[in-house]
Amino acid sequence: MNKDKKGLGAWTLILLVIIYMGFLIIAPIFALIKGAFQDSFDAFWQSLTSTAMLDSLWLSLKIALLVVFIQAIFGSLIAWVLVRQDFPGKSILNNLIDIPFALSPVVVGYMLLLLFGRNGFFYPVLDALNIKIAFAVPGMFLATLFVSLPFMIREMIPVIINLDRQQEYAAATLGANKWISFWRIIFPQMKSAFIYGISLTLARAFGEFGAVLVIGGGVQGRTETATLFIFRSIEERQNIEAYTASILLGAFSVLIVSLADSFKNAQKKKQKMGSIEVRR
């Protein structure tokens, strides 16, 4: 695409954007990194070995991976159903999907308390079965599941809409069953959106704070995610640990999303060049 010639007006705009993004996004990130190293490089290395921090990162990872697994399956499923099927109540469901995106995490945690807390709706049954949800990992898992719901679905829907139906028909004509048709023809087209959706879900799950704060209880070593650990570290005046964990958390999420994004762009380029993937 031809780019515009750049006169004074153009450069003012460019500078404006650079300054804005510099102070809004880049400056805080630098401040954080500077904060982590403010005592000494050694202090930073020390903080990396804190068991509490590593435990919390591990818990966050476990919860996030499980969440991603569920959302990958159900998210794709729901996206498929919403695009390819029609039924009464469909548009209501479609609107519902966006709720977790806008809902305050504290409200999410509170809703779960209403369901699973001691006075909650499901408590009697669960207590009888000795299953702990509130103030235990399952509750935090559910909270994370809720808040990350829309990402996969919203990523997959446009891709499913744009699927090449001709190939599906051709395959059906040639006798392929739905399963083969899905794996060989449909899924390859969804690959990059699928992976990008997973990365967004993972990043969101990793960063969940408000809901797990309400439903989690913050027990060190048991129900403390990375975000809760950061929160606690600040309270305990362990600032270096807080900043280190923040950097790790942030960097990891950013990395995942960037990788998925590059993958998506690479796929786009491939498609633009006209290559179609039919068989893997």
Next chain:
Amino acid sequence: MKNKKLFCLPILIIALLLVSCSSKTRDQAADEITLILGAYTTPREAYSQIIPLFQEYWLEKTGQTVTFEESYLGSGAQSRAVVEGFEADVVALSLEADVNRIQEAGLITHDWKQGEYKGIVTTSVVSFAVREGNPKNIQDWIDLTQPGLEILTPNPNTSGGAMWNILALYGAALRGQIEGIPAEDPQASSEFLCQVLSNVSVMDKAARDSILNFEMGIGDLAITYENEVLVGRQTGKTYELVIPTSTILIENPIAVVDASVDKHSTREVAEAFVEFVYTTQAQEIYAQHGLRVVNPEVAAASSDMYPKVADLFTVDFFSGWENIMIDIFGEEGVFTQAILQVQGGE
């Protein structure tokens, strides 16, 4: 067919995660036991030392290894959590009302206020943290109405510490201990409360958050526990402690939660822990961490760290927590009205 194999790998990983994720059944074998402690934020450092001592003591006494799971939240928040399902075996909170709440929920069924110390394990007093050198020359409550002064105090909604602060202020006024304010004049005392509140610049979630903000450079003074100031100073902070002439005695309770210990079969070790905190050993640790203690010998031994307060009163001055929750912090309470009056003008 490659697809199927690749698909199997994530499933395997997830299965492994699920297995490791599920709550392991606690090994309630004779030699291992877990005790869950739900406490407020202030004594965090103290418990980090007391707990290992208790673990040693218990191991020697019974041969049983006790692992602790600790949670530290604002007193009200912790109390709430226990009521909502957090199965703490022992609660150590900032105020009696927070333990009462747990009792009212039916989770504490014994009279926890029985006993020599009436269920109170430590005490502290409401005081001020001021900048090094006390540049604003804060000596007493009346100085808090200095124009332009920026005060930090936590939010009573979420912080037990905040309630103590308000009670100390209001109480000192009602007792005629503040110059210019006649004793037993609720109107004048409320006025004073309003004056001080109008100088409040940040009301954070809990006492700890409040002093951390102060450390960050916010505000000229923080109304807080004497304990928070002392602990902060122990970590090298250079702010100073000022104790007003009249202030309230903050009494911190500790109690066994019957519902939890019966469910977890941890009653013996829980009750032992609650006894242990009164031993000279434990009380000395509290004293080292800025808390006034109830054990008379340790109290006497640490009296230079903890000066006598000229006019020290307790919640009894207000006729108990039930009345306080309605008269002062209720929807029509003194504090709520004051806040509305102060901020309403914005």
Next chain:
Amino acid sequence: MEHSLVQEKQKTGFSEWMLRLPSILYLVMMIVIPLIVIIQDGFREGISGLVHQITLPIAWHAILLTLWTSALMTIINALMGLVTAYVLVRYDFPGKRILNAIIDLPLSIPTLVTGVMLVMLYGPQQALGSFLNESLGLQIIFAPPGIVLALLFISFPFVVRTVQPVLEDLDRSQEDAANTLGANSWTTFRKVVLPALILPTLSGGLLSFSRAVGEFGAVVIVAGNIPLKTQTAAVYVLGAVESENRLGASAVSLLLIAMSLFVLMTANIIEKRWGAHQ
């Protein structure tokens, strides 16, 4: 580009229901049931009870604070998002690729970390913070500007990423025609380009508004939590939950949910109309 969700109807056979049933069940379990529970709790004392909780001065102020800070942020975001998208699409300059990548950062950075970063940068003991405080009397942390800043950070990608694709696909021929006819670039922009961008900007803006209204993690660190001054609705709900004011928590939560839903549905309608125009 097809925006409609209705494609050719498949016969509702067994395999369709095999897919449909789990989907519906999942959504019902995850979203509908929690919603029902909180609606039930909020209306526990009838509509008057709910209204009473919402109109309590402290709650009401928290709601208003949330609304105006989110609105202010949305306006700034819409403006800067539009400019950023324009600059990225129409110009080439050194560092453009990096800038493009940075835009998505707020999406992946946990909101709590955002709050921590902002305090690190603007806290009164930091160089920038004390400078702003002393020379300009501007307080960022523990004051509304901090809230707006935090919201700006987390919502930044939304407008940019909604406007960008539209701008990229824009047909340049109209603009070229306008230029040939003698219009200067500002007029061309105003009359040819801008109209096409209004709907995506609006859509992105609404998205960022609905996101901002519920924001907790960044705001709780940065905002200071003073009732009637710097306490947002989300933080108020936390306080209500923690102080046993369950009705208050449910009531304000319901209001937040209703507001978000309303904004989201409006955004959806806009998207449909905009899709229809193409």
